[in-house]
Amino acid sequence: MRYAYYPGCSAHSTARDMHESCLAVSKALGIELNEIKGWTCCGASAAHQTDRKLAVSLASANLLLAKQMGMDMVVNCAACYNRSKTANYEIINSENVRKSVADSLGDTYDGSVPVRHFVEILLKDIGPVNLRKKIINPLRDLKVAAYYGCYLVRPSEVTNFDDPENPTIMESLIDAIGGTNVEWSGKVDCCGGMQNLTQTEITVRRSAAVIDMAQAAGAECIVVACPMCQVSLDVRQADMEKLLGRKYNMPVIYLTQLVGLALGLSPVELGFNKLMVNPAAVLNKVKAAA
Amino acid sequence: MTIRITKHKATEDFLKLVQEKADVNLSSCYQCKKCSMGCPVADLIKLPPSEVIRGLQLGAGTELLNTDLIWTCLSCETCYSRCPNQINFPAVIDALKSIALEKGAAKPAGDAPLFNRLFLNTVKSYGRVYELLAIAMYKLGTGNLKQDMGKFPMMLKKGKIAILPPSGANKDKMKRIFSKSAQNKGTEK
Structure with a gap:
């Protein structure tokens, strides 16, 4: 079980407890989390309230890195999860958004990386029986x-x-x-x-x-x-x-x-x-x- | 609450602008009011979601930019989730927010635009949010230094908030994304 791991900004501040417990549980269950190198902020709620295109571009930057790693992206923070899934959804459903993201990143991203919350990994990939x-x-x-x-x-x-x-x-x-x-x-x-x-x-x-x-x-x-x-x-x-x-x-x-x-x-x-x-x-x- | 609507060319453009920015079709709303019934801040605001939509349908314009729902909304997405016509009302709120910012509408209670700007400034500089700096700057900017001060010593002691700025992000990429966004804003206007 190998995943691209996106900790999210709060993992190193107000949600360090979330991040640490996730890493400890992963280790105990044999889940391999590979932290995305150089990951950046998903834009959180501040970006979409300011400029929705900026918000999608910010989240896509990390999705593109996960795509290059060839793994599903695992997220612990529900807000990052929501923003990353929104980026995928908007990129898949709008030609305009796809173009604006490509212009912003200088690279194309097609909205295809599965974004999964760690809770989903526990339920679907580990499963209650194994747990x-x-x-x-x-x-x-x-x-x-x-x-x-x-x-x-x-x-x-x-x-x-x-x-x-x-x-x-x-x-x-x-x-x-x-x-x-x-x-x-x-x-x-x-x-x-x-x-x-x-x-x-x-x-x-x-x-x-x-x-x-x-x-x-x-x-x-x-x-x-x-x-x-x-x-x-x-x-x-x-x-x-x-x-x-x-x-x-x-x-x-x-x-x-x-x-x-x-x-x-x-x-x-x-x-x-x-x-x-x-x-x-x-x-x-x-x-x-x- | 009633809003006075003066219908003229400019207000038609306003509906069009909001619909384009939010990528929604507001004519599909038939006022079932499920959005307003589920809205967690409906009891605090003058104009709930269904009435903002009604206002837009009837040709309300920039008067909506000062409506209290815009900056009181919690982005909980309950309205969108329950809408029988899948109208993405949170996107309408985001559209109204960005138009309000562009047109320099009155500063709302709590000054969320200031917080968002400070938050994104730290993202621009460090590639990730520097929570402590964004919060401190916001408290300074709103002059509300006393609130929450009692909590910080304990949060810092417990390691519940980081003192040092974040490191390890690809800052060059951030610079590119923010400068592209600023450029595109320039061409949109």
Whole structure:
């Protein structure tokens, strides 16, 4: 299993925990991730809000490098995933976009590199059956709310990830590692991450609503696959307390971190020490189960 | 909310410009309002997605550039995902944003254009986003230094945000992409 790996900018900053846990899990499962040399920013939300053509060109630069490596491109960040898939979609469907990308890169790119989120690799290439065989610390009765947010599932014609209203990929994996999925209706709601710095109160209210729903469903932690969701839900809990006048203490962890725990990897190796909301409740439960 | 629409030649051009930029056909909207029902910021704005489309259909023009949805939108894509006619409304929002930037429309709440510019400036310089620099410049630029200051020491201590600038990107390629984009903007006008 060899892939071209696109870490994305946040992998070396606010989502280092996501990146580190992905690498550790890959190593444990024999997944070979080859980091794309010289990779550049996909443009994130700033580029498409400024100039959609620029956004497609920025994402295509990395897709072209992956194409030259002859491998599928694996992405961990849901926003990079969405932007890269959007670039492929627009290049395939528009002659104009193809031309503008060729002019911008000085090379042609045809939109053909498969872009895959690491969660898809775990489900489809490894598979729940094989994953289950490698489990050392099954999560037993840890109650988990699988949270997808926006970028993985929408628009589904572009991402083609799973059912956009009721995805279940993460639940299948959580089930395979021995966790208990809670039933809840917040899994594809928006955390408001895009306004995290610009109109913070919107993010705080949206993210609090997501946590409230997970809590009401009995979840002991929320599991995410997007750095924007992770930062909004985790880092903003102190602001939720201030704004809404009630206590928030919900660990928000990456799916790769939870899978890593079940594989017997150490919390430090998986970046648990970087989380703002103390994940002790999760760690103690997994340890107790071991 | 009601918007006053004065129909004249310029507004017809406006609809055409938005449709071209967004690559959508807004005449296929029959106002089912699923977009507005699912919009997570609908309760915060005066003009929800379906009404922005109605405005464009009826010939509204540059008055839409100051509508609050444009810079409050979360890009969650729920509207597009649920539209029975597959209208890419987030692309309409992006089109309105880029026209607003070109025409120098009023600075919106939160000044997202400033944040986007600073974010892309770090991408232009380093090939990748330098989060700490973009955030610090934005806080300076908006004079909102106090907000979030309490969080940074803990985030830095935990390694939740990087202090040093990113390295390893192909900066020459970035320069080329950004300069081509600037050139094309020049010829479009």
